[in-house]
Structures are given as structure tokens and as C-alpha cells.
Amino acid sequence: MCGIVGMISQEEFTTIELLKALKRLEYRGYDSVGYATVEGILQKDTGEIDGFLKTVPEHRTRAAISHTRWATHGGVTKENAHPHAACGNLFFIVHNGIIENYERLRDQLHGHNYVSETDTEIIAHFIEEKIRNGLTVRESIETFIAEAKGTYAVLLLPRGEEKIYAFKKDSPLVLGIVPEGFVVSSDIYAFSDRSQKAIFFEDYEMAEVTATDYMFFKHGMPIAKEIKEFKVTYTEIKKDFPHYMIKEIHEQPAVAERLVTSLKTDQKHKLDRLSDLVRQARKVVFVAAGTSYHASLLGVHFFHETGVETQTIIASEFRNYVTCDEDTLVVAISQSGETMDVLKALKYAREQGARIASIVNVPYSTIQRMSELSLEILTGQEICVASTKTYTNQVIALLALAQKFGYDVNLDTISQRIKECIDTHEGQVKILARELRDCQDIYLIGRGLSYPVARESALKLKEIAYVHAEGMMGGELKHGTIALIEDGTPVVCLIPDEDYEMESNTREVQARGARAIIISNNSEFSPDFLLETSSDGKFAILATVVGQMLAYYIAKERGLPIDKPRNLAKSVTVE
Ligand code: F6R
Numbered sequence: 168m169c170g171i172v173g174m175i176s177q178e179e180f181t182t183i184e185l186l187k188a189l190k191r192l193e194y195r196g197y198d199s200v201g202y203a204t205v206e207g208i209l210q211k212d213t214g215e216i217d218g219f220l221k222t223v224p225e226h227r228t229r230a231a232i233s234h235t236r237w238a239t240h241g242g243v244t245k246e247n248a249h250p251h252a253a254c255g256n257l258f259f260i261v262h263n264g265i266i267e268n269y270e271r272l273r274d275q276l277h278g279h280n281y282v283s284e285t286d287t288e289i290i291a292h293f294i295e296e297k298i299r300n301g302l303t304v305r306e307s308i309e310t311f312i313a314e315a316k317g318t319y320a321v322l323l324l325p326r327g328e329e330k331i332y333a334f335k336k337d338s339p340l341v342l343g344i345v346p347e348g349f350v351v352s353s354d355i356y357a358f359s360d361r362s363q364k365a366i367f368f369e370d371y372e373m374a375e376v377t378a379t380d381y382m383f384f385k386h387g388m389p390i391a392k393e394i395k396e397f398k399v400t401y402t403e404i405k406k407d408f409p410h411y412m413i414k415e416i417h418e419q420p421a422v423a424e425r426l427v428t429s430l431k432t433d434q435k436h437k438l439d440r441l442s443d444l445v446r447q448a449r450k451v452v453f454v455a456a457g458t459s460y461h462a463s464l465l466g467v468h469f470f471h472e473t474g475v476e477t478q479t480i481i482a483s484e485f486r487n488y489v490t491c492d493e494d495t496l497v498v499a500i501s502q503s504g505e506t507m508d509v510l511k512a513l514k515y516a517r518e519q520g521a522r523i524a525s526i527v528n529v530p531y532s533t534i535q536r537m538s539e540l541s542l543e544i545l546t547g548q549e550i551c552v553a554s555t556k557t558y559t560n561q562v563i564a565l566l567a568l569a570q571k572f573g574y575d576v577n578l579d580t581i582s583q584r585i586k587e588c589i590d591t592h593e594g595q596v597k598i599l600a601r602e603l604r605d606c607q608d609i610y611l612i613g614r615g616l617s618y619p620v621a622r623e624s625a626l627k628l629k630e631i632a633y634v635h636a637e638g639m640m641g642g643e644l645k646h647g648t649i650a651l652i653e654d655g656t657p658v659v660c661l662i663p664d665e666d667y668e669m670e671s672n673t674r675e676v677q678a679r680g681a682r683a684i685i686i687s688n689n690s691e692f693s694p695d696f697l698l699e700t701s702s703d704g705k706f707a708i709l710a711t712v713v714g715q716m717l718a719y720y721i722a723k724e725r726g727l728p729i730d731k732p733r734n735l736a737k738s739v740t741v742e
Contacts, residue, residue, distance in 0.1 A: 168237035168736040169249075169263035170195035171340075172357045173322040173331045175230040176348035177378045182210075182226045189233045190216045191356045194552055194737035195263075196237025199248035203259035205230040207326045211248035215731070229378060230329045232322045234261035237736040240269075241284030250324075251288045253295035254280050258304075258325040260294075262287040263353055263740060264318035264338040272314065290321060308334055308373055309387050318507065318740070320368075322351055334373035338740050339505050339533055342366040344394065348378040354505070354529065354738070356548055359399045366392045367531050397530040399547060410729045412551035412631065416715050417589060419556050422546040423708075424582035426560045429545055430567045440540055441498075441524055442571035445475070448496035448522070452489055453479035454512045455500040456739065458554040458626060462561035463500045464619035465707050469569035483742070485512035491521035499525040500565075502549060502557040503738040504532020511742060513537050526564045528557050542568075551730045552737045553631050555715045558623065559585070559708055566704040576703040584700050588709045592696055593716055599684065599695070600720030603657055609634055610648065610658045611714070612641040612676075614669050617661035620707050624659065624714025630732050632721040641672035654680035659717075661710050662687040662694070664702035686710050 170192025174185050185202055193216055200219045201211025210223045216235060234249035241247035250259035266272070269286040272293055273279075279292045290311060297307035304325065311334075318337035324330075333340055333351045343350040343358035343365045350358040351374070355365055366383070368374070372392075373384045383392045408414035430438050445451055451470075453463035463479040470477045480488050482499075485508075491497060497516040501509050504527040513523055513534065525538040528546055535541040544560035566576050603609070609628055613621035618640050625638030639648060641660075652658065658681040660673040670692055677683050687694035688706055698709045722729045 168196050168239070168738060168740050170235045170353045170357075171232070171261045171263050171320060171322055172353075173232040173261075173324065173333065173351040174348070175329060175331050175376055175378050177229070178347045179227045179229055182223070182228065182231060183220065185231050185233050186216055186220055188350065188352070188357045189235055192353055193235050193731070194550055195353060196235055196736040197731050198238045198243040199236045199245070200234065201248045201250055202231055202233035203250040203324055204228040205324060205327065205329055207256070209250060209252070209259065211250065212245055213243050213248065230324060230331060232259060232261050232324045232331065239265055240286040246283045247285050249287060251283060251285065251291050253291040255295055256326065257295055257298065258291070258323050260287060260291045261322050262290060263320045266290065266315055266319060267317035268315065286317075290319070294323065304332060305373065305375065305384065306387075308332060312336070312371055312373070320353060329378060331376045332373065333368070333376065335368045336370045337507065337510065340368040342368070342374055342376065342381060349376050349381060351376060355397060355399065355531070363397050363399070364394055365397065365531070366394055367536065395531055399530065410551065410719070412553060412555060412719050412729050415549055415551055415556045416712065416719065418546075419559050419589075419712065420582040420586040422556050422560055423563055423585055426545050426563050427578045427581060430564070434542060437540060437542055438567055438571070441542060441568060444496050444522060444524055444540060445568070445572070449494035451475075451477040451496045451498065452491070453477065453498050453500060454482050454485050454509055454516075455479065456482045456506050456508050458558045458623060459500040459502060459561060461619045461623040461626070462558055462565060464622070465562050465616070465704065466500070466565035466569070468615060468619070469565055469574050469704060470572065473569055473572040473574050475572050482506065482508035482512045486515050491516045491519040493520040495519075495521040497521045497523050499523065499527075499534050499538065500561055501525065501532070501534050502528045502554055502561075504529045504534040505738050505740050507740050507742050509534060510537070526561055528560075549737075552732055552735050553627055558711065562704060562708055574703075576705065581705055581708065584705055584709060585712060587699060588712050589716070591699075592713055595696070596713065596716040597720050600717060600724050603721055604724040606657055607635060608651065608656060609636045610644070610652070610656065610676075611636065611638045611661070612644055612658060612669070612672055613638070613661035614641045614666060616663050616702065616704070616707050617666070617669065617710060620661050620710045620714065621659070623711050624718065627715055627718035628721065630735060631718045631727065631729055632725060633727060633732075634721060641669045644672060645675060649676070649679065652676050652679045652681045655682050656680070657682045657684060659684045659686065659714070662689065662692050663706045664689055686713055
């Protein structure tokens with residue numbers, strides 16, 4: 168959470184260009200925004216980048232840092248917005264992460280005047296005090312790294328000196344090599360439209376970057392770093408769509424096809440090796456959060472159908488529920504490849520000797536770099552905070568893996584089926600969304616294949632449409648929650664094929680007055696949405712696409728900020 172971008176260049180650039188690069192990271196948080204230039208110009212405010220751009224004058228500079236915030240310590244105020252400086256204003260700081268021992272560090276310092284409620288400000292005061300005591304900037308940073316507890320990716324810009332210092336632990340940081348100089352940022356998307364060459368920071372590393380050169384250090388010693396070349400399909404333009412979410416929903420046929428092709432060609436070898444790792448393991452555990460967790464639930468179901476037992480656990484609870492050893496394979500599923508809870512779970516698993524594999528979207532992300540093997544889902548950047556196309560491709564990757572164990576699914580028709588599903592049902596979803604515009608609660612029920620769909624669609628409804636939604640196992644509803652069903656309560660019932668138990672659950676809620684909305688591929692159940700598909704993983708994908716569209720159009724009816732819902736951020740890099 169929080170996006171940081173520093174730019175340093177042999178040629179002048181404008182602060183507007185800096186903010187445009189920062190905007191590509193805005194999905195990481197949008198509570199406040201700010202920048203500082205090497206000349207000492209500091210601008211910051213609450214709110215989003217577009218609004219900020221309208222209020223700040225344009226400056227030309229050759230070195231500057233910027234920040235888009237997802238608040239952790241301290242409310243959403245101008246004072247708490249980054250960059251921060253210390254008393255002497257020697258330099259500016261931007262930070263992504265949390266300094267856990269900031270109070271203890273503050274107690275060590277004397278005579279400092281704090282102007283914000285953030286944990287970040289201590290970094291500036293701490294380093295400034297060390298410089299005052301005679302250390303160089305680099306030595307001061309090393310001292311900070313040695314004493315700080317928590318997570319951080321930090322950029323430090325000295326006033327009047329065209330140089331950026333960058334250092335990190337646990338939070339992501341990358342140095343992009345662009346034609347005129349360098350970009351240091353939370354992820355590659357800040358510069359991936361200009362360059363596909365980058366150096367990825369590992370924990371405790373620091374870089375000193377000028378417009379023409381860079382040097383990396385670890386524990387005070389210079390280190391050599393490898394330049395990596397990466398590929399991303401960059402999609403910034405909304406074109407004919409009013410929101411990225413609906414654009415990304417419509418991109419699903421294309422990205423699905425790209426992945427299916429790649430799994431048969433470029434990534435075939437990796438898929439084979441991943442299936443070997445699954446075969447070799449005594450225990451296979453998926454780990455993920457949010458939407459990616461729902462994809463992993465489907466993965467467990469697909470494997471179960473082939474007779475291979477796997478399990479999945481929400482990343483933040485991994486340590487409390489799972490034990491690992493050398494015979495355990497942990498497969499992380501993550502769009503960003505940076506989710507802190509997943510990273511922590513992987514570190515724990517690795518300490519216990521487990522092997523690590525992953526399914527990620529962002530190339531060279533930390534989770535990918537921690538994995539002995541990583542499949543890429545190749546959706547390109549997903550800009551809407553809510554995941555849609557990346558979920559679909561995670562499910563496709565899991566289907567392809569389960570297919571290696573005998574799961575019966577035709578991957579070649581997925582793309583076409585998604586397209587037909589959108590074309591056939593979008594109009595009808597819009598009508599339903601109008602009807603449900605003012606509803607307070609929606610329940611969604613499924614079993615087996617359709618249970619993860621119920622949960623994923625509920626998550627979309629909560630985060631985008633701000634509707635209280637619960638995705639449940641059809642069999643579990645009557646063990647309590649059914650008490651909440653009243654006349655007219657909408658209940659989305661997901662009934663694959665001949666799932667007569669799900670049909671009974673549907674009748675049960677209808678008998679209590681619920682407005683059942685049936686999604687099925689079996690016309691016998693007179694579904695509201697008849698999906699043209701067999702009852703394999705494709706059903707789960709198509710039913711979720713209907714859920715995505717429903718969340719989108721209810722949110723649109725309500726006039727909500729769909730691409731940037733309140734309180735959320737796309738890349739959750741704090742625990
Ligand atoms: C919901 C959503 C989140 C993410 C979750 C995990 O639409 O996007 O629930 O799925 O934060 O993120 P990744 O997949 O990046 O690990």
C-alpha cells in the first residue's frame with residue numbers, strides 16, 4: 168500500500184510528468200498525494216492525484232520524489248501526507264510500509280519537533296540526527312536499517328543535491344532504467360511504458376542513484392546487481408468504457424486466450440515442472456488473500472475432483488493453522504505478488520523447509536522472486552482496485568494444472584464462452600442492477616464448484632457496490648443465516664448442472680420469501696441467467712463474470728467511485 172516514485176534525469180522533467188508516473192501506482196492508495204523536488208519545492212494534499220494536478224503549479228526539475236498514500240498511522244490530513252522532512256529540512260522522505268518501533272526510535276532522539284502523526288516522520292528525524300552527529304547519509308541510512316523494525320521502502324531526496332537514496336525491507340522497491348536516467352518506484356508500472364529494464368531491491372539493500380549512475384550496498388558493502396528485462400502489456404487507456412472495471416471485465420476473453428496459448432507454448436515447461444512439484448510433495452497447500460483466495464478454493468476443488476487432496480488457507484492465518492516440512496509444497500496465488508500476508512506466510516513456510524511455487528501476475532514481484540517456480544497469468548496491468556480479469560486467469564492456470572492430473576476441461580473454449588456470457592447477459596444484468604439498486608443485503612449460495620463463486624461475487628458486491636453481501640455454502644445457510652431471509656431478500660443461487668441439493672437450498676430460501684436469482688447451466692431450473700457451458704471450471708468462471716457485472720452495475724446505479732472504492736488499495740503491502 169502507498170505508491171512511491173522518484174525520478175532522476177539528465178534532462179529536466181516536469182512535476183506533471185512525475186505525477187503521471189505516480190498515477191500509474193494510484194491503485195496502491197489514494198488518500199493523499201505529494202511530491203518534493205531537489206530545489207526544495209514541497210507540495211502535498213489530501214485526495215486523489217487528478218484533483219491535486221489541477222491545484223499545483225508545474226515545476227521543472229531533474230530530481231524529485233512523490234507519494235500516493237493509503238493511511239496507516241495518522242488520519243487522512245495534509246500534515247500526514249508525504250513527503251516528510253525533519254527539523255533542518257536537509258532532505259525529504261517518502262515511505263511505503265510501517266515502522267513498528269517508531270515510538271522507541273523517537274524516544275532515542277531529543278529536541279525534535281514533529282509535525283505529523285505518522286510513523287514515517289521518524290525516519291527523517293532519525294537520519295537527520297545521525298547526519299548531525301557526523302555520519303554520512305549512507306551511514307545514517309545503514310544505522311536506520313540496523314535499528315528499525317517493521318516494513319519499509321523509502322526514498323530520500325537531499326535538498327540541493329541531485330541524488331536519490333533508496334532502501335527497503337519487506338516493502339517492494341525497484342530501480343527502472345529509462346533513457347534519460349532512473350525511476351525508483353514501488354513497482355514496475357511507474358515506468359513500464361518507457362522501459363522494460365529494471366533492478367529489483369532485496370531486503371536491507373540500499374541504492375545511491377544519480378542521473379547517470381547507481382550503486383547498490385548491503386550492510387555498508389557495495390554489491391553487484393543484475394539488470395532484469397521484463398515484459399508487460401501496458402493498458403492505460405479506458406477507451407470506450409467509463410471505468411477500468413468494466414473495461415477489464417470485457418478484456419477477459421482476450422487475456423484468457425493469451426494465457427491458454429502461453430500454457431501450451433512459452434509456459435508449458437513451467438506448467439509441467441509445477442505439476443512435477445505437486446506430484447513430489449506429500450502435502451500441497453495454497454496460500455492467498457481476498458479474490459486470489461477464492462481462486463485457490465476452486466483450485467482445491469479441481470484437484471479434489473482428480474483424487475488429489477490439497478488445501479488452501481487465507482494467508483494472514485497461515486501460521487496459525489498450517490505446519491510445513493520439506494515434503495510440503497506451498498503454492499502462493501497473488502495478482503500483485505506483493506501481498507504482505509502472503510509474503511509472511513511464505514517466509515514462515517520456507518523457514519520450515521517447504522518448497523515454494525506461485526501463480527502471479529506481476530513479473531519479478533517479490534513472491535515470484537521467492538518462488539522456485541512461478542507461473543505468470545499474463546493479464547497485463549489491472550488498474551481497477553477490484554480484481555476481475557486476474558481472478559479469471561488464476562482460475563485458468565489452476566485448471567491447466569489440475570488437467571495434468573486428469574481434470575476434464577476444454578481450455579480452448581474458455582475465451583469464447585466468456586465472450587458469449589458477457590454478450591448474452593450484460594443487458595439483463597443492467598436491468599437486475601436497477602432493481603437491486605437500493606437493497607441492503609444480498610446472500611449468495613453455492614456448493615462445490617459454485618461455492619467459491621458465491622464468495623467471490625459477494626466480495627465484489629461489498630467492495631464495489633458497498634452492499635452487505637455474504638457468499639455461503641448452500642448447505643450451511645440453514646444453520647443460522649437463514650434467519651435473516653425476509654420477504655424479497657435477494658439470494659443469488661448458483662446451481663451447476665444437476666446439483667439438486669443446491670436446487671433444494673434454493674427452494675428453502677424461496678419458501679421464506681427470498682427473491683431467488685438463479686444462475687445455472689441447466690434450463691430445468693428455469694434460471695434467470697442460463698450459462699452456456701459444461702459443469703467444469705468454466706461454469707465457475709462464467710458465473711463469476713455475471714457476479715462481477717452485477718457488482719459493477721449496482722455500483723454504477725449508486726454512483727460510486729468504482730475503480731477506487733473507499734478504504735481499499737490494490738496492493739496490500741501491510742499486515
Ligand atoms: C478484491 C481484491 C483483493 C485481492 C487481495 C489479494 O477484488 O483484489 O481481495 O485479491 O488483496 O491480492 P493479491 O492477489 O495481489 O495477492
